Amino acid sequence: MDRAVMFRRFLHCLMALAPAYYLLPVDVPVLEVRRWVLLVVFITAVVIVEVVRLLMGWNFFGLRPHERNQIASFVWAAAGVTAALWLFREDVATAGIIGWALVDPLAGELRRRDPRRSVSIAVPVAVYAALAAPALYVWGMLSLPSVALVSAVGAVAAVLVERQKVRYIDDDFLMVVLPCLIMEVVIF
Numbered sequence: 057m058d059r060a061v062m063f064r065r066f067l068h069c070l071m072a073l074a075p076a077y078y079l080l081p082v083d084v085p086v087l088e089v090r091r092w093v094l095l096v097v098f099i100t101a102v103v104i105v106e107v108v109r110l111l112m113g114w115n116f117f118g119l120r121p122h123e124r125n126q127i128a129s130f131v132w133a134a135a136g137v138t139a140a141l142w143l144f145r146e147d148v149a150t151a152g153i154i155g156w157a158l159v160d161p162l163a164g165e166l167r168r169r170d171p172r173r174s175v176s177i178a179v180p181v182a183v184y185a186a187l188a189a190p191a192l193y194v195w196g197m198l199s200l201p202s203v204a205l206v207s208a209v210g211a212v213a214a215v216l217v218e219r220q221k222v223r224y225i226d227d228d229f230l231m232v233v234l235p236c237l238i239m240e241v242v243i244f
Contacts, residue, residue, distance in 0.1 A: 152239065
């Protein structure tokens, strides 16, 4: 694995820390702003950096070659994480973000090694469900059967989205938002 791929995988996994946003007080005392303002500042900064990158033709270390002249996956990831933190229940957003952040690199690596093996589907589904279940149980106060169902449904949705490429929307957005949406519907 080359250094750029390792760097991308590391940053991807680091995004599992994004739910720490919920540890901030709703009214952030030092900044004297509401917590949601930080999300707006975050996504605005990411979009500005991306607009400048595209206008200037810059190529950051770790970007994939096909991202040179299009919206990069880090922007899609930031948009997905922002949407999840803002729109979904804390337990669902936490499960979705942690699942995506750790399973997407795993699934990509397994698929790269042998895309035809069933392990490239089964392992990511199992790992996602195992990561999602504690978040749903601890923060969602759901029953164990509900946790099992919701985490399994979210896992299947995430892995299906990761494997099925959509032309205009990166899987770094869809793998966060779609499982969260589906888990919300199942909980409702």
